Amino acid sequence: MAIKSFWAWGLESEEPTMEQMREMAAKVSQQYGVNLEAVAPPKLSELTLRQPRISPPASIAQFCSTETHDRAVRSYGRGFRDRIRAFNRQFPNPPDVVANPRNEQEVEAVLGWCSEAGHIAIPYGAGSSVVGGVEPPEDADGIVSIDLSALDKVLEIDHLSRAARIQAGVYGPALEDQLRPHGFTLRHFPQSFEHSTLGGWIATRSGGHYATNHTHIDDFVESVRMVTPTGIWESRRLPGSGAGPSPDRMIIGSEGILGVITEAWMRVQGRPRFRASAGVTFPTLQASADAARLITQSKLWPANCRVLGPGEAANAAGLDGSQALLVLGFESADVPQGDFMREAVAIARDAGGLVDEDAIKIVDTKSQAADAGRQGAVGNWRDSFIRAPYIRNMTAGLGLVGDTLETAITWDRWPQLDAAVRDALNGALRRTCGGGTVTCRFTHVYPDGPAPYYTFEGLSKPGGEIETCDELKAAASDAIIAAGGTITHHHAVGKLHRPWYDQQRPDAFAAALKAAKAAVDPNGVLNPGVLIDP
């Protein structure tokens, strides 16, 4: 199996070379008018981890590891502050043991050991959390990271219902590889796709490929199976139900505090044969937002309805920085999409958008479909979307602070939220970095509001990046909560978002969730500090 980098996004083989680091240092130096030197990335041989404080019993030792690499990889997620700490060789609190159960019985065995012995159990998918969701708590005596990646199979496919029973530890690409021969796809492509798992998506309410209609993983879960310290929690496969509060919806978003998700029946899609795409320009972000609102409220349900503010449109699509861009895409396995696109374009034009007729691409035959969405501006955007975390690897050690954050808000309050978030980020960038950049796009659009996604960057001092990033994030998070938004649309809560999540969620719900957790995890071993206090 490919070896993960213990500090960077991606595999060890994909870590940036010193040459790439130097090129990036030169580029950033030019951009900011400074003179930065590339710093050599860490080597595994430079790490000395705390000795494991606990030993797995013989019954489970066979699939447990205390190797340095295994423990270092699972010490952090892959957010900005994770990468910087790892780059700086800071591993003060690694898990003591990494378990790699090969089947559900082994998951039960290791979780049973943790529960009985009082060791902390951290369910671990692919570790792409950017919110401290898989990071061990500091005050624990023994920590076990339970890596699900050996549970990586599509077990069963129901062709008629378009559903598949899938093990939770499967990574995005391997999942698609197994569905493809059957003509299906989950079409769940978060930016973390290559290095995240089905179980992780479910545990964190991941946001997916579709910009409108069903897109959160929530909507694609038909049933789910989870190991808890008190037994198996498994729901029935049902297309819909009105029988009490949804058991699945209590698992979805539970971020490992209730149990270890082992498998799920997922609603899958036929592979798209018909496509249509168009890019519509607008004089302002607000004008393109209005168009996205009207198209979504019309229920045409485009697969893509992404709004790029002028800054993002310049960076990602080569526009001149004075225009916003609405990227529209329709796709279907079953029905030609030209009519849908024409209706959407008509709405966008009514809202002041410009698009040339020949820039509206409609693919109605199978031979054309293979490449559709992989070429031109849309293809460029897709590639840069997937490459972005790798690019960020190269800036480690330079003092560059760049991160993203996302929220959702109803339309009536969106302009105020946008202004508040920009003010907060720009103010914090001035204080910490003497300035920087803030751009915005919509990743998803709902009839009642957008999911704005902000990217910010500034040059701090090497060694001060984490403090600076924390200050920037805190300023933006305060603004989001004050403006009525959610602290996260699809990055989850983990530990990092806790101060704002605690302001957001109803107190009575937190009390109910805490009690629910105590019922299934009576010794409180599962991922303490995430979502709620132990």
Next chain:
Amino acid sequence: MAIKSFWAWGLESEEPTMEQMREMAAKVSQQYGVNLEAVAPPKLSELTLRQPRISPPASIAQFCSTETHDRAVRSYGRGFRDRIRAFNRQFPNPPDVVANPRNEQEVEAVLGWCSEAGHIAIPYGAGSSVVGGVEPPEDADGIVSIDLSALDKVLEIDHLSRAARIQAGVYGPALEDQLRPHGFTLRHFPQSFEHSTLGGWIATRSGGHYATNHTHIDDFVESVRMVTPTGIWESRRLPGSGAGPSPDRMIIGSEGILGVITEAWMRVQGRPRFRASAGVTFPTLQASADAARLITQSKLWPANCRVLGPGEAANAAGLDGSQALLVLGFESADVPQGDFMREAVAIARDAGGLVDEDAIKIVDTKSQAADAGRQGAVGNWRDSFIRAPYIRNMTAGLGLVGDTLETAITWDRWPQLDAAVRDALNGALRRTCGGGTVTCRFTHVYPDGPAPYYTFEGLSKPGGEIETCDELKAAASDAIIAAGGTITHHHAVGKLHRPWYDQQRPDAFAAALKAAKAAVDPNGVLNPGVLIDP
């Protein structure tokens, strides 16, 4: 305010006359080849209820009642066994007090009294439950029915986000009356529409107007506010969120065991201007089911995609009993629907359906839209759908046992479930009534499965109706659970469905829910016996 019938579906003024009862007796007599006499309906003066065992304190007495009519009405829901018992003047266990709070503070006051004094508190919307959801438990010492119907206002409308803040006690028609001047509609039209409330829909995961895509009330709740014995539980207005398990989804379907829902921000719809409708015939129910599956999987998302088996198609649409009918409807406030309908019809024809070109109705102008869907076969169906519970009033006392039940199942298992439910019902009808009728339709269709809805009828003996109905329901429910279905798609669980719900929901979830309830309702006063044991 209009006075509710204490025994029949609807208002006192809508109770059947003796003349209507006699006509119905003659009709049923002819149908079954017997000679039945109409029985006089009960009068309020014939009832002597148990003396109230508790008295509200002075602080809340002003909005509390112990009147016979108030207590009789709230002794039962409006299912078959409720109507029969009420018709038979059986009111052994009425609530002691009916509270009619006029605002949220008064809800808090009465719930506070119940919690402190240990009186059972039953949140009551319009009392249309068919599953014992509002029926007092038998082993309680003091019972308070909390009627929300005075909280009946649309409080606020956010036109831009198409959302409205609405009090939970508003009845369907009054809700639509308040939205209409603003150009909006909730488009949530369960059969109980006239006599059910927003809060009731949310508490029971009501299924709505749309046959595909968003249709359960779950999808339309933007945020919700609930009074619990330990405080207010209110979520943020958000179009989407990934912040922990959804707090709303724990309330939705909670059937009054966690608190009293007082208001919600609901996603509303523009009033339809564009419509298209068509009826497609098929030689068998299975052929029409296949077409419905393919249309739903194509994601054309028709507003109506109802499958009527040959029996239902004969009863409700005048077909000859040898054909199944697929009723297709598209509607939109924003976009002409002709293209969508043509795609759907093409799929239906590919699946073996027959429809004349001139039977495809497309309405593209505003003047036409007013009447669309209100005329012809679709209009007839709509009227008979709303009138059905009133018709059932007229059969009380005749020994006729007629009821409905519903489920949902994935496509792969649907044929087996259908066969099993029919076998179970027909077998039980033969045992109890010497035979009877069973028909099926799909009320809702999902990409991964249908929501089949069964109507059964047989002639039992007067006085034996409830026992017979219970036996029929139990046989069907056993079959549904054994075949992998849900015990309810949109009728809720209440007390009646408990034996099967207990087999369906994960045990670990039940433990979590019980713990969650104890956290917000520490004295266990809220609707005990519904969903979980006290």
